[in-house]
Amino acid sequence: MGQGPPPFLELQGVSKRYPNGTLALTDISLAVGEGEFLALVGASGCGKSTILRHIAGLVAPSAGHIQWSRPPAAGAIGMVFQEPTLMPWASIQDNVRLPLDLAKVRRAEADARVTALLAQVGLADFARAYPRELSGGMKMRAAIARALVTRPRLLLMDEPFAALDEITRQKLNDDLLALWRDQRFTALFVTHSVYEGVYLAGRAIVMAPRPGRIHADIPLDLPHPRDEALRTDARYADACRRVSLALADAMGVHATGGGA
Amino acid sequence: MSAPRRLAPFILGAVVLAAWEGLVRLLAIPAFVLPPPSAVVAALLADPETLGLSLWFTLTVTLQAFALAVTGGVALAILFTRSPLLASALYPYAVILQVTPVMAIAPIVLVWVGYERVDLAQLILAWIVAFFPILGNTTLGLRSTDAGLRDLFRLYGASKWQVLWRLELPSALPYLLAGMKISGGLALIGTVVAEFVAGSGTGQGLAWRIVDASNRLNTPRMFAALSLLSLLGIAIFALLSLVQRLVLRRWHDSEAGHL
Structure with missing residues (x-):
C-alpha cells in the first residue's frame, strides 16, 4: 500500500461497543494522508458510518484512539449525511451559512462565501428557495455546499448519494471530484457501491461485518481528472473487480463463520 | 380552496x-324561549355600549391568560427538555391541573386570591385551562428535533443557546402553533367559566351579561352576548390560523398546500 502523503489522521485500534453489548467496530487501524480521497466500502451494518461518527467526534471509541497531525478546530471537519439534513424552516442560503453563523463569522464575509459556493454547486438560482421546493439531488448539493462552507480540511460523507437516481448520482460524483481537485480537502466517502467508491477514491477500504472491521485496503491508481470515459476504461473495470472480490471475500469470511 | x-x-x-x-x-x-335572529340583533343594537365593554373585558382577560399560557408553557417546556428530573417531578402535577375540572378549582382559587380580586382569579383560572396544550405541544416539538440536525450542530460546536434558538425552537414551532390554536379557544372558555363561577369583579364580562340576562329572562340579550362570545372565539381561531399559515407556508407540509 502506497504511503504517499503524510498521515493526517490515524485511527489506532479503535473499537466500539454499545451499552447494549453490540460490538460495532473492532480494532480499526487506518492512516489517512492529507488530501487523500478514501472510499469506505461495505455492506450495511459493517460500521462504515460508525467510523465516520468517531472521526467527527460525535461518538467516543470504547478502545483505541484517533490521532491527528493537528487537532481539528471547529469547522475543520465538514460532514454530509445520508439525508440532506437541511433545516426545513430556512432558505438554502441560510442553511449553507449555518456553520459560519454558529462560528459567528461576519455576515458580509459569510454571505460572500455562501454565494460563491452556491454558484460552485449549481444552486445560485435557488439561494432563496426552501428545501421542500428542491429535488433530492439539489438538496444534496446544498448539503455539500454547507459542508464545504467552512473550508474544511476533512470532508466526511456518509452514503450521501444512496437515495438518488443513477444519472443524478454520476453527475454529483463528477461535481464532487471537481470540488475536491479545486479545494484539496481530505475526503472519506462511505458507500455500499463498489462502482461509486472506485470512481471517486484513490484508495478503497473494504469492510467486513459483525463486528465491523477492515478487511482489505486497496490502492486504486486510476488517473485524474476522472470522467465518463473512465467508466468504460479497462483499468476501472479491473479495479472494480478487485474491490468486488475483496468485498465478496469479506462477506464470505463471515458466512463461513470465521468471525472475531 | x-x-x-x-x-x-x-x-x-x-x-x-x-x-x-x-x-x-x-x-x-x-322570545324568552327562543328569540328569532332579528330579536337578537335588535338586543345587540339596543345596548351596544354595555355589551361592547363586556366584550372588551372578556377579550382582555382572555388575551392576558393566553399570553401567560404561551410564555409560561414555552418556558416550562424548555426547562422540561433541559432537565428530565424536573420534567419527571413536575409533569404529573401539570396533568393533575389539566384533568381537574376548572369549575372545581374555581372556588378554591377565589378563596386564595380573595373576593376583592375576582379579576385575578379569572385570569388564573383561564390560564390553568389554556396552559396545558402549550406545554404539551411545545415539549413534544422540542423533543422531535431531527437527530441528524442535532449531530450537525454538535459537529460545529454550537452552544446550548444556539441549539435552542436556531434548532430546537424552530423545530417546535409547528407544534407550538398547533397548541396555540387549541389554547386560544381554551383561554376564552376558561375566562367565561371563571366568570360564571367566580362572578364579576371590577369589570363585567360577557359571561356575566349572560347570567344577568338569564336572571331577568331576557333571552334575546342572552343570545346577543352568546353570539358575541362565539364571534370572539371565531376571531381568535381565525387569527391564530392565519399566523400559523403565514409562518409555516413556505416550509411545513401542513400549510404548504395553501401556497
Whole structure:
C-alpha cells in the first residue's frame, strides 16, 4: 500500500461497543494522508458510518484512539449525511451559512462565501428557495455546499448519494471530484457501491461485518481528472473487480463463520 | 380552496338563520324561549355600549391568560427538555391541573386570591385551562428535533443557546402553533367559566351579561352576548390560523398546500 502523503489522521485500534453489548467496530487501524480521497466500502451494518461518527467526534471509541497531525478546530471537519439534513424552516442560503453563523463569522464575509459556493454547486438560482421546493439531488448539493462552507480540511460523507437516481448520482460524483481537485480537502466517502467508491477514491477500504472491521485496503491508481470515459476504461473495470472480490471475500469470511 | 367550498359555510349559516327566523315566527315561539335572529340583533343594537365593554373585558382577560399560557408553557417546556428530573417531578402535577375540572378549582382559587380580586382569579383560572396544550405541544416539538440536525450542530460546536434558538425552537414551532390554536379557544372558555363561577369583579364580562340576562329572562340579550362570545372565539381561531399559515407556508407540509 502506497504511503504517499503524510498521515493526517490515524485511527489506532479503535473499537466500539454499545451499552447494549453490540460490538460495532473492532480494532480499526487506518492512516489517512492529507488530501487523500478514501472510499469506505461495505455492506450495511459493517460500521462504515460508525467510523465516520468517531472521526467527527460525535461518538467516543470504547478502545483505541484517533490521532491527528493537528487537532481539528471547529469547522475543520465538514460532514454530509445520508439525508440532506437541511433545516426545513430556512432558505438554502441560510442553511449553507449555518456553520459560519454558529462560528459567528461576519455576515458580509459569510454571505460572500455562501454565494460563491452556491454558484460552485449549481444552486445560485435557488439561494432563496426552501428545501421542500428542491429535488433530492439539489438538496444534496446544498448539503455539500454547507459542508464545504467552512473550508474544511476533512470532508466526511456518509452514503450521501444512496437515495438518488443513477444519472443524478454520476453527475454529483463528477461535481464532487471537481470540488475536491479545486479545494484539496481530505475526503472519506462511505458507500455500499463498489462502482461509486472506485470512481471517486484513490484508495478503497473494504469492510467486513459483525463486528465491523477492515478487511482489505486497496490502492486504486486510476488517473485524474476522472470522467465518463473512465467508466468504460479497462483499468476501472479491473479495479472494480478487485474491490468486488475483496468485498465478496469479506462477506464470505463471515458466512463461513470465521468471525472475531 | 375553490369558491363554492369557501362560501359553503356562509351559505349554510344564512339558510339556518332564515329557517330559524321563519320557524319562530310561524310557530309563534315566545322570545324568552327562543328569540328569532332579528330579536337578537335588535338586543345587540339596543345596548351596544354595555355589551361592547363586556366584550372588551372578556377579550382582555382572555388575551392576558393566553399570553401567560404561551410564555409560561414555552418556558416550562424548555426547562422540561433541559432537565428530565424536573420534567419527571413536575409533569404529573401539570396533568393533575389539566384533568381537574376548572369549575372545581374555581372556588378554591377565589378563596386564595380573595373576593376583592375576582379579576385575578379569572385570569388564573383561564390560564390553568389554556396552559396545558402549550406545554404539551411545545415539549413534544422540542423533543422531535431531527437527530441528524442535532449531530450537525454538535459537529460545529454550537452552544446550548444556539441549539435552542436556531434548532430546537424552530423545530417546535409547528407544534407550538398547533397548541396555540387549541389554547386560544381554551383561554376564552376558561375566562367565561371563571366568570360564571367566580362572578364579576371590577369589570363585567360577557359571561356575566349572560347570567344577568338569564336572571331577568331576557333571552334575546342572552343570545346577543352568546353570539358575541362565539364571534370572539371565531376571531381568535381565525387569527391564530392565519399566523400559523403565514409562518409555516413556505416550509411545513401542513400549510404548504395553501401556497
